[in-house]
Amino acid sequence: MHKYEKIRLELTRRINSQAWPVGASIPHEDELAAEFGVARGTIRQALSSLVDAGYLEKKRRAGTRVAYPKDHASTLRISLVREQVEQGGHTYGYRLLKDSIEDGIRRVLCLHLRDDAPYQLEDREISLSGIPSAAAADFSQISPNEWLLQQQPYSRVQTTLQASAPNRNDRKHLELPRDEPVFLVLRETFLEEVWLTRVRLSHPASSYSVQMERAFD
Amino acid sequence: MHKYEKIRLELTRRINSQAWPVGASIPHEDELAAEFGVARGTIRQALSSLVDAGYLEKKRRAGTRVAYPKDHASTLRISLVREQVEQGGHTYGYRLLKDSIEDGIRRVLCLHLRDDAPYQLEDREISLSGIPSAAAADFSQISPNEWLLQQQPYSRVQTTLQASAPNRNDRKHLELPRDEPVFLVLRETFLEEVWLTRVRLSHPASSYSVQMERAFD
DNA sequence: AGCATTAATATGTCTATACATATTTAATGG
DNA sequence: CCATTAAATATGTATAGACATATTAATGCT
Incomplete structure (x- = not known):
């Protein structure tokens, strides 16, 4: 020591x-x-x-x-969905649901599965002017989440955590029990004030929580 | 520079x-x-x-x-309710709802108001063996939240963030619109592995969110 | 070739010293 | 007596050098 x-x-x-x-x-x-x-x-x-x-x-x-x-400050690390799932000893699955381009923005809806059950619904918008290579990216096998991390870095990240009643997509894809809310992670990233991407991650409340521990000795 | x-x-x-x-x-x-x-x-x-x-x-x-x-790590600071409210330019209110002692644990239920509307329901348990002075504390004017900070420090804090359907107390005291979930902050603190206190903080989802920003330049 | 041992090296820890700077405290002066 | 100015001081920044240690790369042995 x-x-x-x-x-x-x-x-x-x-x-x-x-x-x-x-x-x-x-x-x-x-x-x-x-x-x-x-x-x-x-x-x-x-x-x-x-x-x-x-x-x-x-x-x-x-x-x-x-x-x-x-x-007291707690440090929160929100990591890759796939790692979140696999670290818990579960099997990870991925499914692309929708994919469109409009007004220079690529919009992707996809589902992340844990043990074949819906775990996280990812609703993402990517600026094609901010990240030109995103126009040609193939999201059928790899999620935008994961693909973006291979790309250029970002200089500002804004994250909001919220509870919410499910929206239409949530109800459609997350197989929510009756009256179950969703836990939302909203995130937006910039590079030198240029907007890159925005994402809405929704999770069934019963299978998702954010934990922080601050130990000191 | x-x-x-x-x-x-x-x-x-x-x-x-x-x-x-x-x-x-x-x-x-x-x-x-x-x-x-x-x-x-x-x-x-x-x-x-x-x-x-x-x-x-x-x-x-x-x-x-x-x-x-x-x-990327984001630092999250969850501060005093009263400060959260007052920093936003709102008026803070406090109401003690229940207060009992059982099995060496003092249990306090109280409500924090923002502009006279329910903002946070605090359901707290305090270990009287861990914090003996809590037996005599008066929580009619000052919240356990605030009182505890004047007390001895803690060496370990565990915080969990969750979305949830409201429980009975939430429905009774938070004046929730129909189908509105609650945002939960669960926290437990220890001093050298001695349990001190546990708290369940519930908020109407529509009026509460946790925001983090990581800027870098 | 494969494995164990040894050497090389980039980061980690620590010291000692000098000066900078933000704040407080004291001194000064109207 | 108050306001302004000047001194004191604890933390902040920076330097230069020595040695420690984890890890990689090279070496030698079977």
Whole structure:
């Protein structure tokens, strides 16, 4: 275990035990460096992860204090559907439902299956001016989702999570039990402010949830 | 603008322009340091944010490469209800509905209002062994949500986001339009593996969504 | 050829030092 | 007494160098 890890562990202990209560200032970096017998850089490395996690707040000249835990950040990774399914030990299936081009936008409707049951309905729009190669892409075997990741990167992603009553396509393709809502993931991506693609991912509420865990020790 | 910021900007440009395409290795830290005329530490600082954002992948000895953008990380901050409401320029209201103690667990049901309309129903369980002071707390004016943040910190938080049909309490208190589902936030917190509290936050789907944005330039 | 061992190497950790900069605190002056 | 200015200071940025370590590539052996 590295020095900065040991130090971070000890600092976390002091916070959790309230030796350093919420709102209190902690010793300066130089003092901590002296206490632990390391260089200031090592202390800064230990502190940085605690700051990122929202446990500490730093301000120039004012020093470092234990933050109020009002809005801890959780990191959310929404990965490829296929990987989501296969990681759970299930079999993945894919079906293209609709595919059209209108006004320079390619619109694709397709279904992702988990163990042959509907798992995610993907309703996607792709800008052909933003991604010209999308005009000729074949989505009968590979999903737009997956195809797009092979393409150029994006510089801005906007994601919205929502609950919703199913729309017509959802009811038609997701085999929803009566009164079952859908969990929506809406996402839009840009490259240098040029719009690339927009997608509406709908899932049966009973078979989909987003989980986050923030552990600290 | 600092050196590492300029460098990060230039590196981002090379990635976005596909001068460094996805999957390709980028020059070694020493080479970059020479190219930009800075110390390696400065290069590492520029790279670190790109690695955190998922744009680059580093591996010892193998070097640094442009990552496949399969699962970019988005940071999600779920903050205090009251702040959520007030930040949007709305008025916040609070109402305690139920409050009981059983088997060493205090259970509180309360409602958070936005502009006098139901916004979030909070159904909370607090471990009195984990947080003894919760036995005497007064939740008639201040919500458990808010009260708990003044208390001891936690070391592990588990959050689940879900869509769901409303349960009995939801229907009773959230004034849901017909067929409207709820958006659930389920959260459980621990301190060093000791269970502290569990909460079920339900929201009318039409008035609640979680938004994330990952910009990069 | 195939396998185990060894060497090479790019990133990771750490130190020590210098200066920059945002903020606060103190000093100054009307 | 208040407002403005100046000093103090804790964190932020940057440098240069040393060594550690994971992983790959080369080597040698059977």
